[in-house]
Amino acid sequence: MKEIVVISGKGGTGKTSITASLAYLGGKDLIIADCDVDAADMHLLMAPDFGQSEDFYSGEIAYIDQDACIKCGKCQDVCRFDAIPIINTQYVVDPLGCEGCGYCARVCPTDAISNSQPKVGEVYVSDIRTGSTMVHARLSIGADNSGKLVAKVKNEAKTLAEKENKIAVLVDGSPGVGCPVVSSLSGASFTVLVTEPTVSGLHDLRRVYELVKKFGIKAGCIINKADLNKSVSEEIKSFLKEEEIILLSEIPYNVKFTDAMTNGKTIVEYDKELGNIISESWNKIIRAVWNTGDPK
Numbered sequence: 001m002k003e004i005v006v007i008s009g010k011g012g013t014g015k016t017s018i019t020a021s022l023a024y025l026g027g028k029d030l031i032i033a034d035c036d037v038d039a040a041d042m043h044l045l046m047a048p049d050f051g052q053s054e055d056f057y058s059g060e061i062a063y064i065d066q067d068a069c070i071k072c073g074k075c076q077d078v079c080r081f082d083a084i085p086i087i088n089t090q091y092v093v094d095p096l097g098c099e100g101c102g103y104c105a106r107v108c109p110t111d112a113i114s115n116s117q118p119k120v121g122e123v124y125v126s127d128i129r130t131g132s133t134m135v136h137a138r139l140s141i142g143a144d145n146s147g148k149l150v151a152k153v154k155n156e157a158k159t160l161a162e163k164e165n166k167i168a169v170l171v172d173g174s175p176g177v178g179c180p181v182v183s184s185l186s187g188a189s190f191t192v193l194v195t196e197p198t199v200s201g202l203h204d205l206r207r208v209y210e211l212v213k214k215f216g217i218k219a220g221c222i223i224n225k226a227d228l229n230k231s232v233s234e235e236i237k238s239f240l241k242e243e244e245i246i247l248l249s250e251i252p253y254n255v256k257f258t259d260a261m262t263n264g265k266t267i268v269e270y271d272k273e274l275g276n277i278i279s280e281s282w283n284k285i286i287r288a289v290w291n292t293g294d295p296k
Contacts, residue, residue: 150183185215
């Protein structure tokens with residue numbers, strides 16, 4: 001069972017739209033994992049039923065038992081995050097400021113402070129309109145530990161794929177190079193890099209590929225809006241050739257991408273010409289992942 005992870009060095013490249021199109025083309029053969037938990041939006045195109053849900057707890061946060069608190073102020077004195085303000089004459093913990101280090105509990109003379117795991121999100125397993133299943137999540141506002149939530153989503157998706165004998169898990173990863181991206185890439189068989197022909201697009205493509213290389217994962221690249229800046233597109237293609245990254249496709253800019261999303265459809269359903277380009281990208285991915293011929 002394979003894992004295909006779609007990532008981008010920056011937001012706004014069309015990563016999720018393209019991932020949804022690949023999910024549509026793969027149909028019932030895939031399990032979909034939306035690992036862009038900080039800004040999850042695959043559900044807008046996949047129409048999930050949110051059939052199963054599970055609360056996700058992670059990290060630690062301090063809690064003050066007001067009945068045991070003698071208001072000595074020692075906890076506030078040692079909190080380097082200024083997360084214990086006084087509200088209505090009581091010392092309370094600011095959940096957004098607390099890092100769960102536990103120092104306040106150590107210095108409390110009455111043992112009035114304890115740490116607990118807060119709820120930081122929800123995980124869903126949904127039937128989707130492609131006839132398959134999607135594992136996705138919602139991270140609570142201001143919550144940390146998105147990397148752990150990504151790992152939870154991926155593990156659930158892999159378990160389902162193995163149980164149902166699917167050929168692959170298709171992952172919509174987070175943009176950038178942070179902890180959620182690292183978690184998305186762990187265990188991947190193939191990475192699809194989505195970029196755009198801008199100075200920042202090329203810079204961030206180089207940066208995220210350095211991360212991909214550290215994992216030793218084979219990669220292909222889709223240049224979206226490729227005709228907007230042909231000189232930068234040529235620079236991107238030179239970089240791909242230098243790094244032996246497969247050029248999967250060059251997609252021209254077209255407002256039909258936006259029109260398709262507005263209508264709740266993937267571009268392969270909405271426009272034949274653009275759909276054919278992405279279909280060929282999917283065929284190249286299949287050849288690269290399953291070694292069924294020259295992906296180029």
